Amino acid sequence: MAQSKRYGFVIDVARCIDCRACLVACSVENDVPMDNTRIWVHDLGIKGTFPDLTRSFLPYNCMHCDNPPCTEVCVSGATYKDPDHGLILLDQEACIGCGFCVDACPYNARYLDNERGVVDKCNACVQRLDVGMQPACVATCVGGSRLFGDFNDPDSDVSIALKNARSIQRFDLEYKEGVFTGPNIYYINGDVLQSGMGPRMPQYTLAEQGWKKALVPLMAAAVGGAFMVQATYFTKQLIEGEKEFDE
Amino acid sequence: MTQPVVSRRDFLKIGGAAAGAVAASAGMLHAPVAQAVVSANLLDPDGDGYISTMCEMCVWRCGVRAKVKNGRVVKLEGNPEHSHSKGKLCARGQSGLMTTYDPDRVLHPLVRVGQRGEGKFRQASWEEALDIVASQMLRIKEQFGPEAMVFSSTHNLSQVQFENVLNGFGSPNYGTQRSLCFNAMVTAFLLTYGIEEPARNYDTVKYILYVGRNMAEAISTSETSAMVAALARGAKLVYLDPRFTKTASLASEWIPIRPGTDLAFLLGMIHEIVTYELGDCEFVKQYVVGCDELPAAMAEYTPEWAESKCGVPADTIRRIAREFAAAKTDALAHPGWRTSNFINSFQTERAIATLNAISGNALVPGGCLIADSPEASGVSLGKPPQPAYPRVSALRLDGVPWKYPLVPLKLGVFQEIREAIITGQPYQARGWFISRQNPVLSIPDRKRTLEAMGKLDFIAVVDVIMNDTAWFADVVLPEASYLERYDPLHVVDGRIFLRQPVIEPQGEARSALWIYKQLGERLGLGDFFQYTDEEDYLRQQLAPLGLDLELLKTRGYLDPHIEVEEPTEIRFNTPSGKIEIYSETLGNAGFSPWPTWEEPATPTPDRFYLLTGKVAQHTQMGTQNNQLLHKYSDKPRIWLHPSAAEPRGVLTNDMVRVRSDVGEVVVQVLVTEAIRSDCVYLTPGYGHLSKGLRTAYNNGASDSELHVTYTDPVSGGQALTQTFVTVEKA
Numbered sequence: 001m002a003q004s005k006r007y008g009f010v011i012d013v014a015r016c017i018d019c020r021a022c023l024v025a026c027s028v029e030n031d032v033p034m035d036n037t038r039i040w041v042h043d044l045g046i047k048g049t050f051p052d053l054t055r056s057f058l059p060y061n062c063m064h065c066d067n068p069p070c071t072e073v074c075v076s077g078a079t080y081k082d083p084d085h086g087l088i089l090l091d092q093e094a095c096i097g098c099g100f101c102v103d104a105c106p107y108n109a110r111y112l113d114n115e116r117g118v119v120d121k122c123n124a125c126v127q128r129l130d131v132g133m134q135p136a137c138v139a140t141c142v143g144g145s146r147l148f149g150d151f152n153d154p155d156s157d158v159s160i161a162l163k164n165a166r167s168i169q170r171f172d173l174e175y176k177e178g179v180f181t182g183p184n185i186y187y188i189n190g191d192v193l194q195s196g197m198g199p200r201m202p203q204y205t206l207a208e209q210g211w212k213k214a215l216v217p218l219m220a221a222a223v224g225g226a227f228m229v230q231a232t233y234f235t236k237q238l239i240e241g242e243k244e245f246d247e
Numbered sequence: 248m249t250q251p252v253v254s255r256r257d258f259l260k261i262g263g264a265a266a267g268a269v270a271a272s273a274g275m276l277h278a279p280v281a282q283a284v285v286s287a288n289l290l291d292p293d294g295d296g297y298i299s300t301m302c303e304m305c306v307w308r309c310g311v312r313a314k315v316k317n318g319r320v321v322k323l324e325g326n327p328e329h330s331h332s333k334g335k336l337c338a339r340g341q342s343g344l345m346t347t348y349d350p351d352r353v354l355h356p357l358v359r360v361g362q363r364g365e366g367k368f369r370q371a372s373w374e375e376a377l378d379i380v381a382s383q384m385l386r387i388k389e390q391f392g393p394e395a396m397v398f399s400s401t402h403n404l405s406q407v408q409f410e411n412v413l414n415g416f417g418s419p420n421y422g423t424q425r426s427l428c429f430n431a432m433v434t435a436f437l438l439t440y441g442i443e444e445p446a447r448n449y450d451t452v453k454y455i456l457y458v459g460r461n462m463a464e465a466i467s468t469s470e471t472s473a474m475v476a477a478l479a480r481g482a483k484l485v486y487l488d489p490r491f492t493k494t495a496s497l498a499s500e501w502i503p504i505r506p507g508t509d510l511a512f513l514l515g516m517i518h519e520i521v522t523y524e525l526g527d528c529e530f531v532k533q534y535v536v537g538c539d540e541l542p543a544a545m546a547e548y549t550p551e552w553a554e555s556k557c558g559v560p561a562d563t564i565r566r567i568a569r570e571f572a573a574a575k576t577d578a579l580a581h582p583g584w585r586t587s588n589f590i591n592s593f594q595t596e597r598a599i600a601t602l603n604a605i606s607g608n609a610l611v612p613g614g615c616l617i618a619d620s621p622e623a624s625g626v627s628l629g630k631p632p633q634p635a636y637p638r639v640s641a642l643r644l645d646g647v648p649w650k651y652p653l654v655p656l657k658l659g660v661f662q663e664i665r666e667a668i669i670t671g672q673p674y675q676a677r678g679w680f681i682s683r684q685n686p687v688l689s690i691p692d693r694k695r696t697l698e699a700m701g702k703l704d705f706i707a708v709v710d711v712i713m714n715d716t717a718w719f720a721d722v723v724l725p726e727a728s729y730l731e732r733y734d735p736l737h738v739v740d741g742r743i744f745l746r747q748p749v750i751e752p753q754g755e756a757r758s759a760l761w762i763y764k765q766l767g768e769r770l771g772l773g774d775f776f777q778y779t780d781e782e783d784y785l786r787q788q789l790a791p792l793g794l795d796l797e798l799l800k801t802r803g804y805l806d807p808h809i810e811v812e813e814p815t816e817i818r819f820n821t822p823s824g825k826i827e828i829y830s831e832t833l834g835n836a837g838f839s840p841w842p843t844w845e846e847p848a849t850p851t852p853d854r855f856y857l858l859t860g861k862v863a864q865h866t867q868m869g870t871q872n873n874q875l876l877h878k879y880s881d882k883p884r885i886w887l888h889p890s891a892a893e894p895r896g897v898l899t900n901d902m903v904r905v906r907s908d909v910g911e912v913v914v915q916v917l918v919t920e921a922i923r924s925d926c927v928y929l930t931p932g933y934g935h936l937s938k939g940l941r942t943a944y945n946n947g948a949s950d951s952e953l954h955v956t957y958t959d960p961v962s963g964g965q966a967l968t969q970t971f972v973t974v975e976k977a
Contacts, residue, residue, distance in 0.1 A: 015475050017463040017493050019863040020879045024341040027875060028322055034878055046491065050888065050920045051503045055496035140325060140335045142468055143475040 005085040006151040006184070007124060009138075010158040010165075011059045013190030015145035018043065018057040022137035022146060029125060029136035036111050038062075038122045039137055044195050056190060058197055059146055061137075062109040062122035064088050066182025069175055069202040070101040070110065079119070085150070086184065087126060092118045106173050106181060106199035124148065151184070158186070165189060173199040289801055294318060299326055299803020301737065301746040303729035304339035304346070305866040306402060307331050307467045308737060310803065311340070313730060313749040320344045320730055320750050328804055330469060330740050337466045338864045342875035347728040347750070351712055351872055351940055354754025357723040363701070364719045366938050371722075373755060373765070380680075380722050381769030383705040384416065387678045393417035394641035394674065397664055400682040404734035404746060405759035407630070408776070409682055412763050414636040415772035419643045420676065422661040424867075426645075427689055430658050430964035431586040435596030437655060438830050441820030445609065446617040447579060449473035454574035455484045456567075458509050458599060459588070460581045463493040465861040485567055487512065490858055490886070490928050491921035500567075503923050506856045506968050507589040507847025508557035513580075513598035514844060515553025515561070516568040518545045520605055525572035531607045534817055537829025537841070538605070544829075544841040556844070576608040579615035585861075589969055591845035593962040598842045604826045610817055620820060624741035625809040629791040631777040631784065642673050651963045652836050660963035662690050662956050668699040678705040682759070683726075687715040688868035688932065691954030691965060692909045709762060712872060713939025725756045732758035733781035736788050743794070743805045745785070760784055838961055850925070850971035855891070857907065857970045858928040859950055868932035868951075871943035883947030884917040886928040887974065892918040895976055902977040905929070905948070907970050908955050912948035913977045927974060929953070 018041050026032065026039050039061035046055045064087050071079050071088065078094035079101055081087075097117040102110045110121040125135035133139060138148040149156030162168060165188035173181045181199065290296035295316045302309040302323075310329020314322040323343050325332035332340075356376030361367025371379075387395050398413035399422030400406065413421055425433070433443045447470060455477065462474045478484055478497055486498035487509050495501040504512060520526055521542045532538040550561035550568075571578045580602040586592045608614040642649055644667035645660040654660060665686070668676045679700070690696045700706060700719050708720040717723045726732075731752040737744045752758075757765075764776040778784035786796050792807050799805050818824045822832065834840035850856060864880040865871060885905060887897065897903055899918045904911060905927070912934065922928055933947030957966040 012479070015479055017471070017475065017497065017863070019338055019463070019466060019471075021336060021338040021341050023879045024338045024875050025336075027878070028341060028344065034874060037878075046919060046921050048920065050491075050923070051501065053491050053496075053501070053920060055491070055493070055921075136322070140337075140341060142335055142337055142466065142471050143463075144472065144479075145475075 003084060003086045004152070007085040007087050007129075007149070008064055008151055008158060008184030008186070009061075009124075010147040010161040010186045010188055012145045012147070012161065012188050013056060013058065013192060015143040015189075016041065016057040016059050017143045017145075019142050021140045021142050022059065025136040025140045026122075029128070030120075030123075032120070033113055033115060036113060036120070038111075038120060042195070042197050044197070058187075058192055058195055059137075060107075060109070060197065061185070062088055062105075062124075063107050063171065063181065063183030063185045064124065065184065067179055069104045069106060069181065073100040073104045073202075073204065075100065087124050088121070089123050089126065090119060090121055092116070092120070095119050100204075103203040106175060106202055107171065107183070108200075161188060162186060167191070169193055171197075171199050173201075175202055290315065297324075298747065298749040299745070300730065300749055301329075301734075301744055302332070302336065302340045302343060303403070303746070304337075304343050304870065307469075308739070308744075309336055309340055309468050310744060311336065311343070312803075315749055318750060320347065325468065326803060328742075329744060330742075331467070333469050333472065335468055335472065337468050337471075338879060339466075339866055339870060339876065340468070342870075342873050343730065345873045345875040346711070346870070347730045347753075349712055349872060349874070351942070352728075352753065352756070353710065353713055353717070353723055353725040353939075354756055355725060356755065357725075359721045363706075363721070364697075364936075366718055368723065373757070376722055376724060377765050377769055380707045380724070381766060383707075383721075384678060384680070384770060387704065388416065391675070391677050392641065394419055394639070394644075395677040396420070397422060397644065397668070397676050397679045398681075399423065399661065399664070399679070399684055399686065401684045403683055403759075404737055405763065407735060408760060408763035408767075411633065411775040412680070412767055412770070412772065414639075415767065415775045416770060417637045417639055419639045419641055420645070420664060421643075421659055422645070422664045422684075422686070423657070423659055424661065424684065424689060425658040426654075426660045426662060426958075426963045427587055427691075427965050428585045429583075429587070430654065430660075430962040431588075431592035431596045431959060432583050433658060434653065434655065434962035434964075435593055435600055436582060438653070438832055439597060439600035439604070439821070439827055440609070440618045442618050442620055445582060445603075446619075447473075447581060448613065448615050448617055449477045449482075449579075451577050451613060452477050452482050452579050452615050453577040454571055454579070455482060456571060456578070456580040456602070457484065457486045457488075457494065457498075458513070458581065458583055458595065459488050459860075460583045461488065461492045461494045461860055462581075463497055464863045465584065466863050483570070489856070489923045489926045490860065492860065493863070495921075502559055502563070505558050505923070506858065506926060507591060507849075510591050510595040510598055510844060510847075511548070511553040511556035512559055512564060513595065513602060514545065514548035514842065515550040515564040516571065517541070517598060517601055517605070517842070518548040518553075519550055519565050519568035520572045520602075521545055525569060526605050527575065527607055528605075531605055531610065534610050534819075535604050535826045535828055536823050537827065541601075541605075541828060548844065571602065572606065574606075576606060576611050576614040578606045578608060579603070580606075587965045587967050589847045589966045590957060590959045591847050592964055592966065593959050594843055594845050600826075601828050601842050604828055609826070618819065623811065624738060625811045626738045626741055626743065626807050627791065628736055628738070628743075628788045631787050633775045633777060644668070644673070644676060645963075647963065651960065653833070653838070653961055654963035658963060660958060661686070662958060662965050663963075665690050665696055665699045666956070668702055669695065675702075677703060678707075679703055680707050681716055681720070682709040685714045685716045685868050687719065687936065688934075688949060688951050691951060691956045691967065691970070693949055693951040694910055695956070696951070709759070711756070713937050714869065715935055715937045718937035718939055724762055725754065726762065727752040727756040727758050731756060733760060733785060734758070735760070736785060741807070741809065741811075743789075743792075743799065743807060745799050745803055747800055747803075833961075848969050848971075854971040854973055856926040856968055857905075857950070857953060857972045858922075858926050859931045859967050860928065862930055865932055868935070871933060871935060871946065872940040874942055877942050881930075882915065883930040883933040884915045885948075885974070886917050886919050886922045888922050888924040888926075889918055889920065890924045891927075891974070892916065895974065897974075897976050903974050904977040905953060905972050905974050907953040907972045910952040912952050914948035927972065
């Protein structure tokens, strides 16, 4: 079934000034813990010898892949590729925090929130898209480097930017024979492939072949067990009253 | 990161406590917050939605749309209707709600109980705290005269009320941040163009010259966006800076000039342009005083001469001069902002003003420099009636004008006030009332500033957090944050903007409009504060224009639609009505009437120039405790070139001891190619002393600890880069 929309980002590398407005905006919009981040601006370093120097920056986040290695390994079905627009979303209510997807993501674009016991990642601010707003990082990008939109719409910001780009690059990865991640961040107007920030092969906690057969029942049992622990703790709280968690 | 950071759970907990405090606090705002916005259906019945207001994370004052949920502000967006934000906010603007919800906010009036600087305070009622401040001020006035009270504040929208306290009280002693920042630029442009700071127009710009204007890191949201857009469409940027900043990485050409010699570079450019009549001289001459004599006045400043001073090859200077002239009115030599670098910074600014003048870019519609006065929009706000200020006969402690004849009165020379407090000359100051300012970290030579504070009987501070100066105060008055209060209106490009509370003030924090009225009444100055509350003040401002406050609250801005007559002639607010490259005013005061070379001080070979300059995540010394900015800031380190690091046996992240003539700090090193080998750079605004700032306390090192006080006799500007330091492994 073809998606009606194909959402993704275009990043104009030449226009990023590393001001980090995007990082703060994302942190606030998505209530990201103080010791974590959903998105990045990688400093590619100062190259050359004084005074012949160059420096560039690489805005970075979930690539919302066409063929995401992360969703394949999800035990609970919490993370999935949205069938309508292709964004990789994550239902934190359903996430059990096993972290398999964190290891599987070739772009290191996910993190495990230890405090809440769930995985978190860029969701392109779907809550904002639903009300006609741009993702928080894009809306506030001072240099106009981060763009977002529907690649299927020829009049979208991203389609127009690709049409006018001097160069287009993606961090694509053949992670299985004949299978490419197909990332939906397009980097324009700068060479990012030599940045050293390219993808790594997915890491799997168990052997890839047939692991699901063995693991799913195991995980189901584990989830059940975890529920029992929670239920016990909840009952205990009801009896003893809630204690300060942090002290 | 070793600094204490509040977990998200604490963050939420603090919010909960603050929401609880709302019910308890006495109603400062007579109408519930945003009642008008609710009635306009911008907020739903639960009070969720967007309220328009104005940012205060720096002085650019972007328009903000604040998202409110359950009485808490949860997100800030740039207001697309405001020409300073155009829908965007920088990192600081985005982080603004963390300043409001900072766990280290001062939420109640505090009175010192321990020794100064010990940080021991007790909570007091507003009544008691204001009574203490007023009685101390009146005692000082009675015993020593009103001039024994010093007042200081960094520019903000409630400046009018602050100035009513100081002028009504009768003190001539007014410290602003200006001499530490832009005196050189403002004084030069006032003398040359008759305007404090011309605006920049990037619409058609083809050639940009930034003299240390680090636009990518010292961000003014709309202007930074405009620069990036101009470069993307092919404009050329030539950037002079001894440091490879993020702006340098965008530049078409980065010139790592020797500090203090950019003046020689610019004079060489002017020489080339006027000697070979590269510009549209006949057109420009009609509006510029000194055009005919300029080639003779610049005769000695050949590009070869300039090369001998600044080290940039004469051919490069010649080429850039010709490229700049060829761009005609689409060329822009940026006036800069913080121009407190060298004693000669005033001359550097005069040279920049001259380059623009001979390009004609301020003389045609659509030119890159806009030298219209801010009053040109024709919007004239009302104000409550008030009596004339009492006559003041005492000398100003900052030496204006008796020591600094050309420094505009409103700019002043802040660092001189500190000296006068210590020397007791021409008379002894006794008290200091400080608002929105942190002189302990902003004035050069921190030890000396603390010594000056030790000589005073009484110090009162108004602020939202326990900044370093508040830490040494006797009374701290808690101001509401910019998301919790009204301020007087602000006109931008002919449009009236409102700062309004988007949440109720936390604790007992109060607006400046309320604080100064309360204090004024206790000082017997009630006639200077003829408004019943904040909204009444705003209504009086809008009254002459016949505009409605309720509508302004729902929209955040109003267009007064005032017809402005197009001026029939080009006229500048100078004595001649023209741009004055040749300034008789300067000549009459005993200074050179022409832009003139002044040799800058240079360090001995064992010392480095100490460079300062902003990062995009902080505003001066006021935001280091904001945890969101702390989260996304680089560690404050001192930059050192490899050729300087190697003989000292210093590697990145080693600690070094940095010494100047007045102080020393120990700080971590970043070894980098991005700086000249005769310079070091220290991120400013760090190294806080106040233990009331749990995130900022003791993080990094203070540049004010090292800075030596040098003042330009023309503009009164402080010369920060004339501080030279030694560096050794700690």
